Amino acid sequence: MSSLVEYEDSESEDESLDQARAGAPGCAQTGPSEQNQEAVVCNNSNITHNPPSFTPDRDRTVLKYHGNTSERSNSSLRPISQPQSCFDREIHYCSSRTAKDRHFRDTAAPLSLPATQEKISTLQTVSHMPQSFDGGLNPAKRHCTVPSGIRPYIPKRQRLATSVEKVDSKYPSERIPWNQTRESQILSDVSARVKPYLAQKPGAAGIPRRLLMSLEGHQGPVNTVQWCPVPHLSHLLLSASMDKTFKVWDGAESGRCLRVHTCHSGAVRDACWTPCGRHLLTGSFDNTAVITDVETGQQIVKLDNQFKVMCAVLHPSNPDVFLCGGYSSLVKAWDFRSCKMVKVYKAGIQQTLDILFLRGGVDFITSSDCVSRDSADRTLIAWDYQTTAKVSNQIYHERYTCPSLALHPLEESFVAQTNGNYMAVFSSEQPYRMNKRRRYEGHKVEGYAVQCEFSLDGTILASGSATGSAHFYDYHNARMLHTLHAHSQPCLCVSQHPVLPATAATCDWAGEIKVWH
Template sequence: MASLVAYDDSESEDESFGQKEGTPASVQTISSVTFASDHTVLQSEGSSSSSRFYSQPQHCTDWERKSCSESAAPLHLPAAQGEVVTLQTPSIIPNSFSEGANLAKRLPAVLSGVRPYVPKRQRLSVETMNPKYPSEHVQGDQTRKSQILSDVSPPLKPYLGEKPRAAGIPRKLQMSLEGHQGPVNTVQWCPVPHLSHLLLSASMDKTFKVWDGAESGRCLRLYTCHSGAVRDACWTPCGRQLLTGSFDNTAVITDVETGQQAVKLDNQFKVMCVALYPSSPDVFLCGGYSSEVKAWDSRCSKVVKVYKAGIQQTLGILCLRGGMDFITSTDCVSRDSADRTLIAWDYQTTAKVSNQIYHERYTCPSLALHPQEESFVAQTNGNYAALFSSQKPYRMNKRRRFEGHKVEGFAVQCDFSPDGTILASGSSTGFAHFYDYHYARTLHSFQAHSQPCLCVSQHPVLPATAATCDWVGEIKIWH
């Protein structure tokens, strides 16, 4: 009988049970159990051959058979006619049917230690779990991985099916995101509308993160694939991968969902800026502490084009609409002018289209392209943002410039609203400034951080929502 036979796994529990409850005189320990085809014979340990107990003899009545089956479920073992199976295991057996009912109440506690068979594959997966919360840790982690790119944040749902509204100006603090241990160089919302609640941040603490910037404000993923400061980062157009450049001389394409490195390329110089080529998502540009700008093809992990200039480092890269040309910002400044501060390149021929775009004696730490018009702005260390045409010959608009913020050597970035009517910029004073693009006047400014505000990124879907970051590693969401 199954309830009357204890397996090896429950041996220790049987001993503790006998010591705690005390084994009654009517209960004996059986050393051998013999199963026959017609009846079961139980041999007592240390007893003579005449003292035997028949569990279900052939002369049992139907009522006695029913009582025995209720007190202990039978063990179904396949046995041929005349075949005898002997188990050398201890068990607890009552001497009469009247004591079987009382003993059956205590048998579940004894047999609770009997463990089912676990396949080897499942045992190996269990060993990798968290010892404190084994199932919750693995299952919860897999759930979060599958929900990063599948779930739509509730605050976004009312705006996904509607036409883009006019951009607004954020005025109130919605949440503060803390976790970076160094300056946050850039923050960027995911360009895919239904995933635009995801916020990317790159920091000098050698990490970059993806946050839920629309609802919970928690960090969804931490990526540590760089051994140096992460200077620049951006989303791929599909929103499933991230492109980052670091001071460890590498540019990495990382899968957002799994955190695995799809491509890791060594540029042999510290990477300051990265940009995806718009005509081919598999090609991206890298610039930094070098006189060269390299174009990589992520499919073959090879340099496909090299752009050389007599400069020391590249501060920013901006691919123009159409993908035929791109603009680079450098630190090359002569005594009288800044002829090579902005250089226009032909992507196919690697030739310079123009290096006489900007003539003032200031470097430009960042660039931003207008989402609708053929123009772009360059953030300058002259404490203003200059406006240029994005078509040849790339002339500067001398009548319109955006003033009021300070740069003072920091890599302060600027960003356009989705409709292009508002230009936002950070400031070395910690302020966030919002300008009317058409009239170049200040619409609103507020103290966003106590330290230099390096970037202001306006949300592509939610109106009047922006993210800011500062020099001490703090990120704030404004609405």
């Protein structure tokens, strides 16, 4: 502002005011009190939002403020000859200061030079705000921009919101329109199709026979599908795919994709719900296991296992702990509250295909691809969860790997899907003996990770097939009840609904999901 004013310490205060009045012959002269009032108006944050439009001249406004500041700091300013604006009298109505306030302000302590510069910067920022005061007399409005050296003030709450958005943009967890993400509360909605069955006692499981809907959206093989275990949220269907995404669908009514999660950089091999239905646990080939919030889609924790994760399972009595296995001889137990590895199980095998906790969570079973030429021990290994010791490795003696395991919901038994194209039954109590008189045959596995699952009452055992069919067996007599020709590609998983009778979801190697009733 050196081009507008000159500092002369030798001049008195009255002489500078007289020269300022003489420099504007075209306008009515304004007294010192009016100039003070004018400076107050410029700095007042409570200006009426819709005053008569007038664009203040930047140079003149700064000049007047210099004059007011010089009066308080006992220094004089001599303005260069330039016509002043006549808007002094036009904006007197904006000031709410009394004469007593102005007198107190005029007799305040003098300002230091840095404070004066700060006031000038503030005034420049205010004078360039898009507010007009010309009362419509000046149709050619000049839009001034904030100088490059001045940074506008941003409230703290807005700064925090901006920082959160920047962090989330690095790890996108959902790609859904903004309104749908914020307004649609999927955990508070109850499906109209599921609601009538909530008050009823669960009946006998049925067998689905006709197609209800087809869900398309995955670009790669779908490894697993799973209904939400919470009854009033059981219309939600979770799917994990090799296309690096896992999705949540409305599998009961509309068939819409409610959430798309893309927090993994590798294929999502396994996924499951937490018992509360609010979080998802996923394991991926990018070496990570992730806990995700279903409602917001945000990552709660992301843990690096340092190997490709093939399976991830929650502890049945302590859902804050989960186990991860994969392309490693180790099985790791994590506590996602502290993000620390709490236990390590060393098996000395090549990779872990599946993990199954037995009832109570005291022991668990791991399935591996370790099959020697002379003995098939260590294909299924029983572990003590607390001591990390092997309980038994002489459970299954046939030379077939077991890609998946399933626990009976009521009885003390579990089944293992084998690459021998049958499912074997084992006791879930020590010494974990296999029932050699009962086998579930008739489907093909042929090296695919075909999964098996029990119905809620334990009477029906369902399995996929490499031929694309879904097979339903009577658990007690091992008789095949029905074969559903579901897909043209290998059917990898069959998930039976926990509430709706005779309802199941299937997925295949081509990325298609179907719901049957």
